[in-house]
Amino acid sequence: MTLVHLFAGQGSQRVGMGRELLRSYPNLVRQADSLLGYSVAELCLDGPADRLADTRYTQCAVYVVDALAYVDSVRTSGRIPEVLAGHSLGEYAALFAAGVFDFRTGLEIVAKRAALMADTEPGAMSAVIGLDEERVRYLLDTSGLPVDVANLNAPDQIVISGPVAAVEKVSTPMREHAQAVVPLKVSGAFHSRCMEPAAREFERFLSGYVLARPK
Incomplete structure (x- = not known):
């Protein structure tokens, strides 16, 4: 039987998400905090909800929880999925899981994506x-x-x-x-013509990365 891991996208966030995961993987959480400059655990667990719904923060939080959920799934089951996929933002966690970039690099890319999208018109x-x-x-x-x-x-x-x-x-x-x-x-x-300026800037940003072939 083919094992598929599907990663959630933006809109799936809620205050309290990832409680056990954030506690179980402190090293990765510390990497996230160091890069972002704030506590991702406090954001996920305490919100407030309007901050967690702000795409500048939402995307980073969902990526972290998605990535930790994958790491935990592989560690506890001992199985590596044959297929990885993500819903919009979830594609970045899928790329992390496929070995295209490491956890921190993926978060750095997602944080830039989030900032560019947040700076567009509401x-x-x-x-x-x-x-x-x-x-x-x-x-x-x-x-x-x-x-x-x-x-x-x-x-x-x-x-x-x-x-x-x-x-x-x-x-x-x-x-x-x-x-x-x-x-x-x-x-x-998101996913509309309103994102075209952000997409052009994001393309320039991504040109500075060397990405591995997915495994």
Whole structure:
């Protein structure tokens, strides 16, 4: 049987996450604290929730917990997965697990990604439930608003992303056709055209790294 390890992405964070993991791997936690300049354990365990929801902190916290969960899984089970995958931000923990970079380098990259994304204009994301991709794209195209399809989570769960006011405005007609339109716990318009300036700067930053082939 093929063993797959799937890493969670942004939006999965909650105050109290990783309690046992953070206690079990103090050396890696100290590496994280040294690089970030704050206590990742305090952030994860004490929040406050609005700070943990700020992408500048969310991405670092989720990466650390994702990575520790993987290390713990391998240590306790003795099995190394054949397949690694991640949901958006979770891809970075998957790359760590695949040996593309070490824990600290991965966190350094994630911290830069988080800072660049945090410096973009505020944005919003919502999950549209009960409509297929074609219908969601049609409603977005006819709205004339700068809102994009960001994630195809399932055939009937499509995530949209854009400026806060635009996402709120387009959500009104969406609700007339969908089962639900659920705002996500994020602080930016991720996976949308709003991220293009951050993406260009991030590409320049990544050019300074030599990455290993995934194992």
